Amino acid sequence: MLKWFSVTPAQRPLPSVLMSALFVLTFCCVLSLLLGAGGLAPHASLLTLLGHGSADAEFTVFHLRLTRTLVGLFVGLTLGIAGALMQAVARNPLAEPGLLGVSAGSSFAVAMALVLGASTATLTVGIAQIGALIGCLCVIGTAKMQGQRNDPIRLVLAGAALSSLLLAMTSLILLFDQRAADEIRFWVTGSVAGRDTSTLISVLPSMLLALICILYTAKPLASLALGERVAIGLGHKPRRIRGIVIIAVALLVGAATAIAGPVAFIGLVVPFAARALVGPDIRRTLWLCLPLGPIIVITADIISRLVAQPAEMPLGVLTAIVGAPVLLFIVRSHRLPTL
Amino acid sequence: MTLKRLSLKKILLCACITTSFSALASEHTVTTKYGNIQVNDNVSRVVVLSEDALDSAIALGVKPLGAVATRGGDSVAEYIQERANGVKIVGTSRQNNLEAIAAQRPDLILASASLSQDKYNILSKIAPTVVPISPGMVSDGWITLARVYANALNKSAEMDTILNNIAEREENLKAAITTHVPEGKRTAALARWMPQGPIVMSSQIFASDVLASTGFVINDAGVIKEGRPHSSPLSLENLSKVDSDWLFLATLNSEGKDALNAAKSSPSFSRLNVVKENKVITVNGQLWTSAAGPLAAHAILDDIEAVINTKMK
Amino acid sequence: MIPNRLFMPNATQETVPPNGYKLLTLGHKVRILIEKKAVVRNIWLVLILLLSCVMTLGIGTMMISPKEVIAVVFGHGSPMSQFIVQDLRLPRLLAAVFTGAAFSLAGCLMQTMARNRLATPGIIGIDNAAMAFAVSSVVGMGLSIAPSAMALAGAATATALAFGLAGGSGTRGYRFIVAGIGIGAIAGAVTQLLLSQVSIDVANSAYPWTVGSLSARDPFMVHILGAGVAVCLVACLVFASQFALLPFSDQVITGLGANIKYIRIIALVLCITLTGLAVSVAGPVGLVALVGPEIARVLARYRGIPLVSSALTGALVMVIADLVGRTILSPIELPVGIVTAVVGGPYLIWILIKRSSRSSL
Numbered sequence A: 001m002l003k004w005f006s007v008t009p010a011q012r013p014l015p016s017v018l019m020s021a022l023f024v025l026t027f028c029c030v031l032s033l034l035l036g037a038g039g040l041a042p043h044a045s046l047l048t049l050l051g052h053g054s055a056d057a058e059f060t061v062f063h064l065r066l067t068r069t070l071v072g073l074f075v076g077l078t079l080g081i082a083g084a085l086m087q088a089v090a091r092n093p094l095a096e097p098g099l100l101g102v103s104a105g106s107s108f109a110v111a112m113a114l115v116l117g118a119s120t121a122t123l124t125v126g127i128a129q130i131g132a133l134i135g136c137l138c139v140i141g142t143a144k145m146q147g148q149r150n151d152p153i154r155l156v157l158a159g160a161a162l163s164s165l166l167l168a169m170t171s172l173i174l175l176f177d178q179r180a181a182d183e184i185r186f187w188v189t190g191s192v193a194g195r196d197t198s199t200l201i202s203v204l205p206s207m208l209l210a211l212i213c214i215l216y217t218a219k220p221l222a223s224l225a226l227g228e229r230v231a232i233g234l235g236h237k238p239r240r241i242r243g244i245v246i247i248a249v250a251l252l253v254g255a256a257t258a259i260a261g262p263v264a265f266i267g268l269v270v271p272f273a274a275r276a277l278v279g280p281d282i283r284r285t286l287w288l289c290l291p292l293g294p295i296i297v298i299t300a301d302i303i304s305r306l307v308a309q310p311a312e313m314p315l316g317v318l319t320a321i322v323g324a325p326v327l328l329f330i331v332r333s334h335r336l337p338t339l
Numbered sequence B: 001m002t003l004k005r006l007s008l009k010k011i012l013l014c015a016c017i018t019t020s021f022s023a024l025a026s027e028h029t030v031t032t033k034y035g036n037i038q039v040n041d042n043v044s045r046v047v048v049l050s051e052d053a054l055d056s057a058i059a060l061g062v063k064p065l066g067a068v069a070t071r072g073g074d075s076v077a078e079y080i081q082e083r084a085n086g087v088k089i090v091g092t093s094r095q096n097n098l099e100a101i102a103a104q105r106p107d108l109i110l111a112s113a114s115l116s117q118d119k120y121n122i123l124s125k126i127a128p129t130v131v132p133i134s135p136g137m138v139s140d141g142w143i144t145l146a147r148v149y150a151n152a153l154n155k156s157a158e159m160d161t162i163l164n165n166i167a168e169r170e171e172n173l174k175a176a177i178t179t180h181v182p183e184g185k186r187t188a189a190l191a192r193w194m195p196q197g198p199i200v201m202s203s204q205i206f207a208s209d210v211l212a213s214t215g216f217v218i219n220d221a222g223v224i225k226e227g228r229p230h231s232s233p234l235s236l237e238n239l240s241k242v243d244s245d246w247l248f249l250a251t252l253n254s255e256g257k258d259a260l261n262a263a264k265s266s267p268s269f270s271r272l273n274v275v276k277e278n279k280v281i282t283v284n285g286q287l288w289t290s291a292a293g294p295l296a297a298h299a300i301l302d303d304i305e306a307v308i309n310t311k312m313k
Numbered sequence C: 001m002i003p004n005r006l007f008m009p010n011a012t013q014e015t016v017p018p019n020g021y022k023l024l025t026l027g028h029k030v031r032i033l034i035e036k037k038a039v040v041r042n043i044w045l046v047l048i049l050l051l052s053c054v055m056t057l058g059i060g061t062m063m064i065s066p067k068e069v070i071a072v073v074f075g076h077g078s079p080m081s082q083f084i085v086q087d088l089r090l091p092r093l094l095a096a097v098f099t100g101a102a103f104s105l106a107g108c109l110m111q112t113m114a115r116n117r118l119a120t121p122g123i124i125g126i127d128n129a130a131m132a133f134a135v136s137s138v139v140g141m142g143l144s145i146a147p148s149a150m151a152l153a154g155a156a157t158a159t160a161l162a163f164g165l166a167g168g169s170g171t172r173g174y175r176f177i178v179a180g181i182g183i184g185a186i187a188g189a190v191t192q193l194l195l196s197q198v199s200i201d202v203a204n205s206a207y208p209w210t211v212g213s214l215s216a217r218d219p220f221m222v223h224i225l226g227a228g229v230a231v232c233l234v235a236c237l238v239f240a241s242q243f244a245l246l247p248f249s250d251q252v253i254t255g256l257g258a259n260i261k262y263i264r265i266i267a268l269v270l271c272i273t274l275t276g277l278a279v280s281v282a283g284p285v286g287l288v289a290l291v292g293p294e295i296a297r298v299l300a301r302y303r304g305i306p307l308v309s310s311a312l313t314g315a316l317v318m319v320i321a322d323l324v325g326r327t328i329l330s331p332i333e334l335p336v337g338i339v340t341a342v343v344g345g346p347y348l349i350w351i352l353i354k355r356s357s358r359s360s361l
Helices: A014-034 A042-049 A055-090 A102-115 A125-146 A152-175 A178-187 A197-202 A204-225 A228-233 A238-260 A266-278 A282-306 A315-332 B007-019 B051-059 B098-103 B117-126 B141-152 B156-180 B206-213 B236-242 B256-264 B285-290 B294-312 C036-058 C066-073 C079-114 C126-138 C147-166 C171-197 C200-211 C219-243 C250-255 C260-282 C288-300 C307-327 C336-353
Strands: B027-032 B035-040 B046-048 B066-069 B088-092 B108-110 B187-194 B197-201 B231-233 B246-251 B280-284 C021-026 C030-035
Touching: A014 A042, A014 A055, A014 A266, A014 A282, A042 A055, A055 A197, A055 A204, A055 A238, A055 A266, A055 A282, A055 B236, A102 A125, A102 A152, A102 A178, A102 A238, A125 A152, A125 A238, A152 A178, A152 C171, A152 C200, A152 C336, A197 A204, A197 A238, A204 A228, A204 A238, A204 A282, A228 A238, A266 A282, A266 A315, A282 A315, A315 C171, B027 B141, B046 B051, B051 B066, B051 B108, B051 B141, B051 B156, B051 B294, B088 B098, B098 B117, B098 C079, B108 B141, B117 C079, B141 B156, B141 B206, B156 B206, B156 B294, B187 B206, B187 B285, B197 B236, B206 B246, B206 B285, B206 B294, B246 B256, B246 B285, B256 B280, B280 B285, B280 B294, B285 B294, C030 C036, C036 C066, C036 C079, C036 C288, C036 C307, C066 C079, C079 C219, C079 C260, C079 C288, C079 C307, C126 C147, C126 C171, C126 C200, C126 C260, C147 C171, C147 C219, C147 C260, C171 C200, C219 C260, C219 C307, C250 C260, C288 C307, C288 C336, C307 C336
Parallel strands: B046 B066, B046 B108, B066 B088, B187 B246, B246 B280
Antiparallel strands: B027 B035, B187 B197, B197 B231, C021 C030
């Protein structure tokens, strides 16, 4: 283990890093089953896991906590990968779905749906995905205009302007419908509690589509990371790759947002951590993002259950409070790395 | 600077506006959050800026000229709509329109206890503005407010009669409930349903007060701490804490059934005993969680009476 | 472009202003270079602003004719229209003019500094932090300090944090901006948290602070803001020749003998003061900072930095936006922040989509 720290991240063997991450993830999942805001103590939960619990305890552990752990797993997975893809395609370590207005796009679409009569309990995934896609398209528009000349700030500025616009539009439509306003103020803080496993199944088709997109673009994306000319020289079409990746990101973020609401900064923190562990190669970081995303979301969710008992702290608030320092740390590191 | 120089003139001017309609009448003093104010004994042009004030005024037979829209709508709350027919809307609970208020040329404004100082400064130039001292989150706080509004309208005696009637009706219902429901089977919780968990209403809000005075024992799951806001989201794991003999589920939708179905689709909700025993009662959120006042009390008592007739007999 | 040598801050020899400019010398050190066209342009803007002010004072739930408005302003008119104009509309109008000018001027400075048309003071988290503090005051966790004072405190806190975390202004102030984004995100999350913890009625009373509104603002803060805008505007004029260097690269500026750090800090301080004061009056009305300078730049045809014009266009946008908000859905008022968003939004998207062959500013 100690040997890791003596070599550069790029030299670390991926399988062993991946295995340790998976180990940590398993640990987090078990912890997530053991801890909660309710009266069920950890050792009682453990007994329940081993098959010696009361009906109530079984319900709490196997239904409530297992479901939210699964949802956390899914949300972390999608947001982590979406962040990594977005950063790779924008060649910008600050590119994060939340910062770039993709989540704001989803929120806007959800608010629109709520006003038109949907309820947060019966929200369809498609709506949030369409909103995310709109957000992404605006980002592409920006990227086109700004030319992306090694200037990470510009994209973020555009994203922030876009987010504030979308948020204001959301407030506007909520002005006319207070029921929606009342529902959405709980939705925007993000949470993985009380979700149904059936919603996970309902996003499966779009996830498959996203997976195909990712598999198709993984290699070209890695060459794109070396520069547009290199990618063209290797016979790839950068424009098409970007388009496909953006669609994949929209599908991923839209699905995660539909299920858990806007959960900020995961897309920023996860790729950052992955790069710190295995170096900047997208083919390596993408693999590592798979376990890292869920680790962070599930850990945040566990904390969110414990700090405000018997209620829970909203997950989105917690990830913002955890994620923003990481953003600051990236900025404070000697120079902004370009991808 | 120009504003400052004109201030003396403004005071005179406002005095003109406020007294022009009721010169020579006698006045009485009302104690408010922003000091004692003099109110004419016979006001006729009243604007109300809170739902409690609207309720109290109409209960006392004073039809306001203007009122704010209830939340979730662009007019007054459903339960009072018939009686408040023709009342002009002068804003929402989020933001009221000062010009529309001034345009009514009121001689009294009844505002909510949470009116800010800046707003008060302007409103008090239009007409004497009654901002009750907030009684805080205590039992029967609504009665305190209703009495303040009644005093402002110089109808304290009438309000006493109305409140006595309500107390009497509550006693009657309590008697009915005690005969039909055995002791120890009368716990009740008031909550709203959210996908990530229920929001439990404090045992000290208006509707809980009314419930309690009809013999129900209010269970707020012990989540509302002293001095805390009137509702609190609860973790699903603690849902069993709201499991009472009766559960009043408030919805802001017009169709309570949707909310109940949404809640029932959650396994943690349908596990509750109160759900299994079919003792969940959906109620109108506008009335049960937002309104307050004598008419609202009667409307809630109507709901409770319906429960007695359908589920207890 | 204007010849650079004229902007050398320490030029000692007699300088001759180029065609179309006039050099104003105050004492030995302060020189203000005035573009004659800009003066004409700004006079026009002032006239338009005055016209829309008279209109704004007249239009509303109660209509008052322009003649009557002018009569009221000079102390005549009926008592009712006097009350409506002097007590309701005039303070609101002043708040609109001052906040619009402040946001827009701050935006212009910020965009010049960041060399990006999309940069707003809100980007460094001032808006969000002020919002979070004001909301905490409204929902009853603010130690019973008035929301506007809390908003000012929030703006100051955000700035101090961003400065501290960024460790100075850094290269091109980027760190500062990104630190601000982080702080803004936290403040936004805290606001959401606060709003989800209270009853809907309390959340409603905090609502104007989350979108930006001009209804019944604290008159004391409006006066302070007015004074602040005046001072900052004068400061901008005095430092205009230095600020004109900001669009160039650091090497060029240093090569011209100017102290880049010093210029940037002055611009930043002005920008933050303006935004902080404006936010504490009106709450976050961010898009004015984007739209105001943009219009000013179009009017100025991208010559120099249109500081005064930005302030004027910002005020104009704000006044008109508030007029629209008050009247369009009467009797229900739309908060001004929402109107600017709806009007500014399409404009922003247009900027985003338009392929600009011009420089990034």
